[in-house]
């Protein structure tokens with residue numbers, strides 16, 4: 182049984198990936214520092230799969246602890262999620278982002294070198310493309326300067342991995358996610374960040390549940406069909422599946438380059454207003470919203486061409502936007518229910 186380390190495995194995408202890895206027969210070990218997650222996620226993974234993953238609470242900046250971990254655990258492949266991801270916060274606290282996202286990555290790569298681990302999957306983002314000149318975006322679309330320190334840590338991460346894999350003869354894949362949405366079909370895993378959500382879907386679901394008064398739509402003066410910005414919303418379960426395929430691709434040595442890039446998106450662009458409408462229609466609800474100014478650092482439009490992932494990884498998105506909107510809402514409702522539950526003693 183191949184042993185796979187998932188860093189940040191209690192986060193939104195990471196937790197979904199842990200589940201599909203276990204279901205595919207991998208032995209999963211999680212490292213997480215709870216910076217944007219909770220131990221409850223570990224229990225929920227166990228409720229879904231019946232398998233308790235090994236878990237280590239480690240901040241990847243702690244070189245000594247990282248080294249101790251790798252010394253004691255034989256790992257066949259690493260999927261690296263652990264990173265800060267709030268775009269706005271990264272503008273306020275750039276050094277925290279550079280230190281956390283890059284130092285964590287460097288420590289993991291150094292351990293790969295020291296403990297002869299060959300395979301690495303990096304959690305990257307469509308933000309590395311900036312405002313691309315052409316839609317849909319293919320992997321060869323030239324990268325523009327990322328707007329936020331968060332986006333820059335992803336672009337720099339890819340550069341670091343590229344140099345590292347060449348020099349050390351390692352194999353890596355960088356998965357560039359577009360906008361992940363939805364939740365696990367058990368509604369036990371989903372997008373639950375601490376604090377006020379930055380992203381559109383959790384803001385919508387929290388507005389629906391009454392936690393937020395109204396949604397603020399950032400900008401209605403973009404050159405799009407209804408004036409609001411276009412993104413590619415792709416279901417988190419589909420994104421999770423791509424990680425298993427990417428891992429198998431590396432383990433079976435199907436890669437031609439030391440580092441390969443794949444876009445993971447639905448291939449369809451939706452405006453913010455279309456997403457509100459899709460959510461309302463899927464769940465028979467009304468979302469109160471107002472229009473305000475553009476959010477700093479936002480781009481007008483991004484959606485993916487995922488044909489490379491389809492051809493090489495045999496991946497394609499399966500979940501409709503309607504289903505993602507439903508599961509996102511079911512997850513939010515379940516969160517609320519649990520908050521009011523009095524624990525049994």
Ligand code: UFG
Nearest residue numbers: 266306307308379380381384397398399410412453476479
């Ligand atoms: N939006 C609103 N109101 C909100 C939140 C978002 O109108 O309250 C709009 C945004 O302006 C944007 C769209 O909804 O047009 C999507 O915004 P998100 O914040 O959900 O996602 P982004 O496209 O900004 O994606 C960014 C980075 C990704 C990163 C993601 C998660 O580009 O790389 O945030 O942090 F993964």
